[in-house]
Amino acid sequence: MNRDRIRALLEQVKSGEIESEDALEALARLPFSDIEDARVDTHRALRAGIPEVIYAPGKTPEQIVDIVAVLRGAQQDVLVTRVESDVASRVLGAASGGAYDALGRTLWFGPAEVPIVGRGRIAVISAGTADLPVATEAASVARRLGNEIDLLTDVGVAGIHRLLAEGDLLRSARVLIVVAGMEGALPSVVGGMVDKPVIAVPTSVGYGAAFGGIAALLGMLTSCASNVTVVNIDNGFGAAYVATLINRL
């Protein structure tokens, strides 16, 4: 199904030729829609009950605009991640109704206030100022996917009293996302303070032996806390996605 097909379908809805319900059905039945460069899977949202998410790097603003159009045409909410500000400007210029979070680099097409469907709170904790973009991406995505969020920043392990002072907040979360660069020790300490799943996100913050996030990644994989799992370097989105799935259980 190419764009012409969708356009025709939407025109038919507009002109009353077919009922919205029938159009919806038609769209829902599509295994995937062919557009020029990417098969957009309009089923995933139906399957997983969450908005479609688009990873921006490697796509041109035009490609993003096209994909957004198809999905919005199918009445879906859309979240675009890793959108640099110049790309965001160009997409927002061509696709109406989007909201851009510059720090978390996400672009959102959907209701301003997403209803809460998660059963508990997700805590997002980060160590340093430089980890904020990734922590913000995680928090922003988790919020758009229908979760209540607690964001706690600048609580590194070298000033352990800052972290301990927030023990109640940590223990009240149903799932925790811990974002850290450099030596990535924060998830181990947080993991020892709670008995809930902790999703660790290494960041590429640091220099020298940080090796673009390898030190943090290895530190998190070898954490002495048993309740820690790990996602890819800088993958705030992935952490928020899994936390969302867990929080809906």
Next chain:
Amino acid sequence: MNRDRIRALLEQVKSGEIESEDALEALARLPFSDIEDARVDTHRALRAGIPEVIYAPGKTPEQIVDIVAVLRGAQQDVLVTRVESDVASRVLGAASGGAYDALGRTLWFGPAEVPIVGRGRIAVISAGTADLPVATEAASVARRLGNEIDLLTDVGVAGIHRLLAEGDLLRSARVLIVVAGMEGALPSVVGGMVDKPVIAVPTSVGYGAAFGGIAALLGMLTSCASNVTVVNIDNGFGAAYVATLINRL
């Protein structure tokens, strides 16, 4: 010492059977019991509601026996992981009441049939025959921690029809543990088939460019499926532990 033990203690205080001061003293002695080489934390079971787990490598059979004795003396169940068969023999010879799972290399001191407290099923899926020890560790640990388990083995991605035939089993799980060595592609495929959290366990199985699990680890970290998080190479225990926490939510 499990929560029942503490509850009993508190009930005794309430009923006047023992003095508050004595109960306090008893509790205060708990945080950890000093034995020669390791402070055994008898509180963790209290905190997390799960048995104490001991990682065997780097400990002598004598140290393991000592730790088991302290914990059993405090009425706690104990699970020992990564126990080679010769170590198991020596520990079982000195500490009564243990059960050894030779394939999963776990040693269990506790009731033969652990009551199910997890809310759903945990599926443990593995790719090849050589991944069985790690998959079995995960399944065995998860069972001992009170979960119902589905174990599905030998369903590699190069014979994709085998995996697809088990779609119902996969979709009925509340959490999934996917164990794979070599290229570690299985979690991506499984992740695309379900909308539940998938915990990926890379194994050190393979040769050459498998580099002792690095290929599988990198593959899982960079999975194109958004619902995948990763634990350390061969860490079947860690996957089972986190899956347990999620399954109790």
Next chain:
Amino acid sequence: MNRDRIRALLEQVKSGEIESEDALEALARLPFSDIEDARVDTHRALRAGIPEVIYAPGKTPEQIVDIVAVLRGAQQDVLVTRVESDVASRVLGAASGGAYDALGRTLWFGPAEVPIVGRGRIAVISAGTADLPVATEAASVARRLGNEIDLLTDVGVAGIHRLLAEGDLLRSARVLIVVAGMEGALPSVVGGMVDKPVIAVPTSVGYGAAFGGIAALLGMLTSCASNVTVVNIDNGFGAAYVATLINRL
């Protein structure tokens, strides 16, 4: 100078049009034509029966123009790979008759429609939008080398039904080229679906633990499918070249 040119020369000898000595001299001059910075091997086309291919990076537009001129002067078709658009503009400005494929970054000097000499079809399959440049390079090169091509894109392993839906296309190919970044799992799945040679091309697409293509490379080298061989990261050309050789057998 292609085989027809040599055959013509030999016919001329046979018919007495030119002297053996002169023909010998002409042939002797062939092995390579010295130009300033590169010995252009005008024999390879003769040997392999395929156009001369030039790898652009590290060469100035002027050098490329010079090499193209020598080869075109010897009546050979020329394919230039990895040509960035600014370089392409400069080369096309100086050397007439070229066609530029911007996505696949190839520059072609030869007939618009190359005759099909391959005995079957070559399928080029890629996982994500960002892999398109490498997949397109492979498809474009394979087409210029005389093969019929099926290009199948955006069929990642996390949406396995998309791939399965194309089973007939995959099975009808004589050779398959599978292009994938991130965890590089696609060749394993495709390899399990066909009993033909699969050439895997890891791409540098991805971030974090993708390590510029290392994750995909290792994943492909350790593939559990036995019919997979691997070329260098992003080497769409190399895959197409080998697929061409196989398809002529």
Next chain:
Amino acid sequence: MNRDRIRALLEQVKSGEIESEDALEALARLPFSDIEDARVDTHRALRAGIPEVIYAPGKTPEQIVDIVAVLRGAQQDVLVTRVESDVASRVLGAASGGAYDALGRTLWFGPAEVPIVGRGRIAVISAGTADLPVATEAASVARRLGNEIDLLTDVGVAGIHRLLAEGDLLRSARVLIVVAGMEGALPSVVGGMVDKPVIAVPTSVGYGAAFGGIAALLGMLTSCASNVTVVNIDNGFGAAYVATLINRL
């Protein structure tokens, strides 16, 4: 279908209860046969027209014997690779009719003389004495899969005249397998001498900066010869398998 089921089926054939053709049909229809530790795919041989291949490491002799029994019961030829001599002895003691190639570490259950079905010759070339086990594995597997083989050893690049002296042998092959450790330069040189596909096998032979085959692997992946693809370190079997597929085209 477990072993009892197969045994019963075979007994029925023996006793005349069912016809061989029907039993064959029954076996052919089986998607896979469950035995204790591995689902044996009895279809692959039907699909690919080649014997079933078992990779021995990580399997006990008992497991290998079981799998061999199932497959032989289904009238299939079986090839076991990477079989150390002590394992081979134990398997041969329990499963009759096998032939062991100690240098190539393969175990064969099938006709002593496999009919040639490959359309041309496969040349297997290796650099040093220490590469012989891998080269022999490749040659042995390729022969068992129905190909005519030329084995050429000890022709390293530092004594280039030895290789050049074998130019005719190289050029007469339809596919070439080149096995080399250390710097792994041999495939580049061979690749430049022929216009056929070359499958390069890096070996773990070497010391120091050879890094267990990494030097050879990287050298082969970055080969300046365009007709080279690569398989995993020491994967003589994989090279032979792909060469076989190509040689049947």
Next chain:
Amino acid sequence: MNRDRIRALLEQVKSGEIESEDALEALARLPFSDIEDARVDTHRALRAGIPEVIYAPGKTPEQIVDIVAVLRGAQQDVLVTRVESDVASRVLGAASGGAYDALGRTLWFGPAEVPIVGRGRIAVISAGTADLPVATEAASVARRLGNEIDLLTDVGVAGIHRLLAEGDLLRSARVLIVVAGMEGALPSVVGGMVDKPVIAVPTSVGYGAAFGGIAALLGMLTSCASNVTVVNIDNGFGAAYVATLINRL
């Protein structure tokens, strides 16, 4: 100066031919003494005021005995590190007066009770049971070099309350040595609790992504605590040596 020369010198002292003071002078003036396989520097102890230290790996028991003899002949105390128990037995059998610490793998030739010359206390802190050999080496060496030691073990970051409970001990140290394997996060936490120099020792304890100590090493090098410096993996001796130098300032 060979062994004969030293033996003669010592004989002369014994026989009264020369005064002890003169012999001492003679020995002190020696830049180094040639023995068969190693030039033993009898000056370093004079220069640094600490016993001579011998690193055992790569030396035969015989070589160790010889070096000990020369140094003891020159009235020096000798500390041998990384001595496996079988080597220790053989050395102790040939060289009298040594004391072996089996856990820390050190062999000591000198007074049973070394006088305290360090100005404050050195705290040696370790995370897990498996780090004990390295922590013990550090403590044992530091004690032999004349320091008062506090050894604190099994205080990992995942049970942060254990560590915090020892705050006074940590703060009373003049220098701290922190030994940790796996993710190596302990030095960061300790570093944040004190304002004294912290010497971090990564250990090779761990599996999988611990990579034999690389994870811990990278974690320590990128510590967010500014008062941390690092020594080589498992180098308990080096940490103790530097701590000694600092403690004498």
Next chain:
Amino acid sequence: MNRDRIRALLEQVKSGEIESEDALEALARLPFSDIEDARVDTHRALRAGIPEVIYAPGKTPEQIVDIVAVLRGAQQDVLVTRVESDVASRVLGAASGGAYDALGRTLWFGPAEVPIVGRGRIAVISAGTADLPVATEAASVARRLGNEIDLLTDVGVAGIHRLLAEGDLLRSARVLIVVAGMEGALPSVVGGMVDKPVIAVPTSVGYGAAFGGIAALLGMLTSCASNVTVVNIDNGFGAAYVATLINRL
């Protein structure tokens, strides 16, 4: 807020100038001052007796200005490290009273002449011209933290006589910081010439197999001199910080 400031506060309590409650309030507000992106710890200076240090990368000029303002408002001296010249210009334009060291890339807000509180001299030694920025950072930080400094540059190991000529300077230092890129051999040689602690700083200077400082880092970690500890690549600040702590003992 430095210790004098706190002492004054306490004196005011003692003299009755302010109420205990008010003083308590003032102190209670101290642990950290919340500003938008970073919790500024105004206690560290109190704890460690040294100025607050801010690491600039990953912070915007605006964030740096904000943090400086909070700290200066609390009467603290502030040192900002790794400040590129354009950032420095913007910060200096918004925050008065700063001094910029362009070579060492530090920005200082405090008295022009810091009183000497270190007990001895710190020698900063570097190998090549290209190591100067890191060496200067170390020297500049150490001076701002109250130490007397000897800076010795361009004394590489390949011209060993240059280094030996400075033996007196080296031996007169209480702590030594040795900065080197490429093979990083200088700390070993310096370490052998003195019996004081040597802090080695690998730099990212070099090309090829220097791998951005890895060669130097590994060389320093494996130094044959026992008095060497190591900090992260290019971490001149960390070396100066630890040297300061040691020099105050």
Next chain:
Amino acid sequence: MNRDRIRALLEQVKSGEIESEDALEALARLPFSDIEDARVDTHRALRAGIPEVIYAPGKTPEQIVDIVAVLRGAQQDVLVTRVESDVASRVLGAASGGAYDALGRTLWFGPAEVPIVGRGRIAVISAGTADLPVATEAASVARRLGNEIDLLTDVGVAGIHRLLAEGDLLRSARVLIVVAGMEGALPSVVGGMVDKPVIAVPTSVGYGAAFGGIAALLGMLTSCASNVTVVNIDNGFGAAYVATLINRL
């Protein structure tokens, strides 16, 4: 000795106050000359009998101009390596008499025609067009250091006949420098053709698994030819320097 001191000395020579011979003596006795950022060793040329060589990266044009001035003032020839064209322009604008080789990126201050002092010929051989800058650096440096040079380019191993055709040239060299990127196989082949020392220079040319020269470096270090030694990646200068020393023996 600072620049003023040298200037004064030169003025004295000019004015006749001191004899040239005495000034020369004075200069020769200087261990090194202090200038602002680098101690220039005016002795090396005397010791080694070759011009002073300056490595440009990490130095400003001004620093280079200063160093050149000091050395020229001491009547020394100067060679500057790795000079980018913009730096060259600025240096040539401030320091007269220099000659720039843009391809080899060297800057020469000395006689246009350096007398030949090497005893034989040095052959510089390179594989691909992209290796030319490094090969040219090697050739250019070797020529400036007084050697006769044969430069042979574009003779890769995949077209082995090109190399074999130059056997006489190779065998007539006294030392050989072989420059290659990608798989770096050329030194092995050349090494097998001659019985003279071969200095291999890996280049950072290549992509993907070439890893910036690592593949070539490892290939050269593990060469099966025994007469090959290796220098750092892209270190054409180092190869030429060692070749010069050998050629003067």
Next chain:
Amino acid sequence: MNRDRIRALLEQVKSGEIESEDALEALARLPFSDIEDARVDTHRALRAGIPEVIYAPGKTPEQIVDIVAVLRGAQQDVLVTRVESDVASRVLGAASGGAYDALGRTLWFGPAEVPIVGRGRIAVISAGTADLPVATEAASVARRLGNEIDLLTDVGVAGIHRLLAEGDLLRSARVLIVVAGMEGALPSVVGGMVDKPVIAVPTSVGYGAAFGGIAALLGMLTSCASNVTVVNIDNGFGAAYVATLINRL
């Protein structure tokens, strides 16, 4: 030419059927001799004027005995390297006239006193006791190839005065081989003391961050001394071979 052929030839010489000169001619004309597992190149000694060298690892004692027999039968001297003591015993038991150097692990079949053909002295310098096997291999090989040797051991850079005391010995060498493990700094220091070619041999001696010789290898490749080239880790033979070629110039 197989062993029978050689044996027959030698019998003919023995019986006077053919003249020695003719037999020599026959042997000299052989491009290589086929024996079972290796083509022995009897020409290399003629070409290079040095004995044939056999690398033992990966060869059985029987294979070594066979190769030695062929070469001795052709009147060639033979040097076998990396021969462990048990292999040496078995070879010496079967092949008469060999001499084994246990420390350097070489086996020599040739005259006890090889005539000196090298034009100067080769200095072999090593840092630590543990480097002795590699240093001894280098010295032993160089001596067997006809060079005068100075062996200088235990002169590490951390005790720089030991090395400086041997300046005359270093400067009197025509070529230098420097063997070092750990940080591998010795070649840089030695390189700065002489103006002759220095061949650096990294050893696998060390632990932790030495990474089996990688630290030393990188250190040597990035040496700041320009007269250093490098061979593979532990390749004492290769260093001696190249030093021999240089010393014959």
